[in-house]
Amino acid sequence: MHTYAFFSLHHHFVSSQHRLTQKVRWVLPLTKIFDLPKTVGNGLISPNNMEKNVVYCLLCNEPQLSISTHLSRVCLKDGTAQERDQEASRATASQELFSREGRLWSFSELQEFCKDTTSCIKLCSRLQSRGFIITDAPQTWPTVLPTQRSDKKEVLAVAKKDIEYFHQKLAGGDCIPNVAMTTFRQYCEAILILQHGLTASAVQDFSVQDWMERRESLRMTIQEEELLECYFKNIRPVSLQNQRAGSDDGGRFFLGEGGVPLTNPGGDVGRLRARYLRSDTEDPAAGSASHSAGGAETSGQARSISTKRLPLREWDAFQRTFPVTLNGEPPSKRRCVQAGFPNYRAHYHKWREHQLKQRVQHILGCVRRGNAPQRARVQMALDKETWFTNKPTVDAVLQAWVAPQPRIQDSQSLMSSISEQKWKGLALKDFREEKGKGVIALMPFNKGDVVCDYHGTCITKAAGNRRRQSGSLFFYRDECHRVDATASPCACHLHKDSYGRHINHCQRNPNVRPQRFTMNFPAGPRESVLFIALRDIAVGEELLWDYGV
Numbered sequence: 354m355h356t357y358a359f360f361s362l363h364h365h366f367v368s369s370q371h372r373l374t375q376k377v378r379w380v381l382p383l384t385k386i387f388d389l390p391k392t393v394g395n396g397l398i399s400p401n402n403m404e405k406n407v408v409y410c411l412l413c414n415e416p417q418l419s420i421s422t423h424l425s426r427v428c429l430k431d432g433t434a435q436e437r438d439q440e441a442s443r444a445t446a447s448q449e450l451f452s453r454e455g456r457l458w459s460f461s462e463l464q465e466f467c468k469d470t471t472s473c474i475k476l477c478s479r480l481q482s483r484g485f486i487i488t489d490a491p492q493t494w495p496t497v498l499p500t501q502r503s504d505k506k507e508v509l510a511v512a513k514k515d516i517e518y519f520h521q522k523l524a525g526g527d528c529i530p531n532v533a534m535t536t537f538r539q540y541c542e543a544i545l546i547l548q549h550g551l552t553a554s555a556v557q558d559f560s561v562q563d564w565m566e567r568r569e570s571l572r573m574t575i576q577e578e579e580l581l582e583c584y585f586k587n588i589r590p591v592s593l594q595n596q597r598a599g600s601d602d603g604g605r606f607f608l609g610e611g612g613v614p615l616t617n618p619g620g621d622v623g624r625l626r627a628r629y630l631r632s633d634t635e636d637p638a639a640g641s642a643s644h645s646a647g648g649a650e651t652s653g654q655a656r657s658i659s660t661k662r663l664p665l666r667e668w669d670a671f672q673r674t675f676p677v678t679l680n681g682e683p684p685s686k687r688r689c690v691q692a693g694f695p696n697y698r699a700h701y702h703k704w705r706e707h708q709l710k711q712r713v714q715h716i717l718g719c720v721r722r723g724n725a726p727q728r729a730r731v732q733m734a735l736d737k738e739t740w741f742t743n744k745p746t747v748d749a750v751l752q753a754w755v756a757p758q759p760r761i762q763d764s765q766s767l768m769s770s771i772s773e774q775k776w777k778g779l780a781l782k783d784f785r786e787e788k789g790k791g792v793i794a795l796m797p798f799n800k801g802d803v804v805c806d807y808h809g810t811c812i813t814k815a816a817g818n819r820r821r822q823s824g825s826l827f828f829y830r831d832e833c834h835r836v837d838a839t840a841s842p843c844a845c846h847l848h849k850d851s852y853g854r855h856i857n858h859c860q861r862n863p864n865v866r867p868q869r870f871t872m873n874f875p876a877g878p879r880e881s882v883l884f885i886a887l888r889d890i891a892v893g894e895e896l897l898w899d900y901g902v
């Protein structure tokens with residue numbers, strides 16, 4: 354039996370051999386290195402303790418805090434007690450073997466299996482990025498790699514596992530961090546450029562209409578198509594929502610984080626490649642774009658530590674094991690390592706980062722009164738809490754406050770959308786013989802949101818009745834108003850088609866309804882007919898209103 358210790362590889366004995374720049378903590382069999390007595394004490398754990406640690410179930414490949422309980426409840430719930438014992442022993446033995454031997458590899462040993470040096474270097478850097486330790490590794494490999502790129506498409510294969518994980522999360526309705534969304538988009542661009550031979554400028558010009566109408570011509574695999582559709586339905590809408598007033602997505606398929614068209618898809622593919630095929634850059638699967646715990650009073654050290662290198666998969670597993678709570682403490686280093694998370698510092702800081710966000714929202718909830726919260730009130734709310742560390746600053750809380758939406762009649766952004774006929778998150782779709790053109794949502798709308806207007810000429814009731822009798826199709830009427838949208842383009846927007854006039858009819862399940870508002874334009878009040886979402890509208894849904902109301 355070995356005696357195990359939490360052994361710092363920063364220690365000069367090991368660092369001189371392992372060339373590691375980071376302080377990595379790991380459970381090592383000390384008897385393998387020194388002939389130590391089998392001590393159990395501070396910093397040392399015995400094999401008995403190891404058995405209580407996380408053990409991977411070899412049937413489902415998931416980490417388990419109690420392998421016996423897991424087997425009896427899940428993987429071997431129909432098995433006999435003897436079968437479960439045997440399986441538990443097998444899993445424990447495998448875990449112990451991994452702890453003793455699994456993370457340590459020598460470069461020369463790997464070369465025996467991987468004769469091509471470039472591939473071997475890539476394999477080593479990949480293993481290192483996942484926490485494996487490579488002895489006798491060449492000192493120069495970060496500079497060797499980029500010059501020895503052999504297969505341009507390799508990045509698609511290397512990044513695939515992360516992308517599939519992001520896809521799975523998005524398809525399940527979960528959010529992923531911004532940096533992961535960017536990686537996902539870059540991967541989709543890389544599919545078009547590397548796999549389908551599109552030029553960078555073709556990808557830049559690739560439009561939503563192209564995607565909706567011509568995707569068959571790309572001859573994609575089902576999986577590729579699913580990935581692009583996932584980008585379209587889950588990531589592009591977020592970019593649109595981030596779009597600043599006055600910006601324009603130009604109907605392009607690929608948008609940057611701020612909702613504007615990409616300028617350099619080739620560069621994106623290069624960045625994707627640099628991230629996945631080199632070991633010296635940030636981890637693309639990281640759970641957050643950067644460390645943003647700037648609001649904590651006591652996080653001087655935390656600020657200097659990046660959580661970029663923490664893969665999302667790993668952070669998700671960590672969160673499941675140690676959920677972030679408002680008043681809890683992050684797990685100790687010992688518990689972390691015992692639970693199978695050797696990257697303690699990154700997890701610790703990310704846990705605190707998430708807790709800080711929770712605390713900021715909690716304080717906002719305590720002081721929210723519609724108007725901007727007052728400094729003194731925020732301070733009072735903070736003083737009531739018993740948070741000694743990781744406490745948000747008053748400024749951090751004030752900065753996180755979001756002003757409530759103005760009334761529809763007073764909304765500057767709505768007035769500019771009406772004036773410029775620029776409505777976010779909509780596209781025309783041709784339903785051909787079925788019903789002609791229609792309007793679909795390119796981002797989700799919430800119940801009550803204004804989706805667009807019914808743009809046309811306001812005319813009197815009598816004039817309206819006359820025009821309707823002559824067969825005008827693009828027409829809105831209520832008790833005392835008439836809006837004729839027959840003219841396209843209209844006199845005020847000579848190069849634009851408006852959306853409202855293309856919204857088709859549905860009596861049984863409409864999702865928008867027109868409503869008249871007197872908008873308080875700076876030049877004076879103006880009547881407008883706005884379409885309001887009757888319920889939440891998903892990306893890809895057609896907008897429909899009941900012409901009979």
Ligand SMILES: C[S@@+](CC[C@H](N)C(=O)[O-])C[C@H]1O[C@@H](n2cnc3c(N)ncnc32)[C@H](O)[C@@H]1O
Nearest residue numbers: 787788789790791826827854855856857858859
């Ligand atoms: C205000 S327009 C709607 C937009 C129109 N589809 C277009 O291509 O611009 C009204 C016309 O669209 C067509 N339409 C609207 N809703 C329809 C539906 N549910 N089924 C078939 N045609 C429909 C009818 O021709 C109708 O006269």
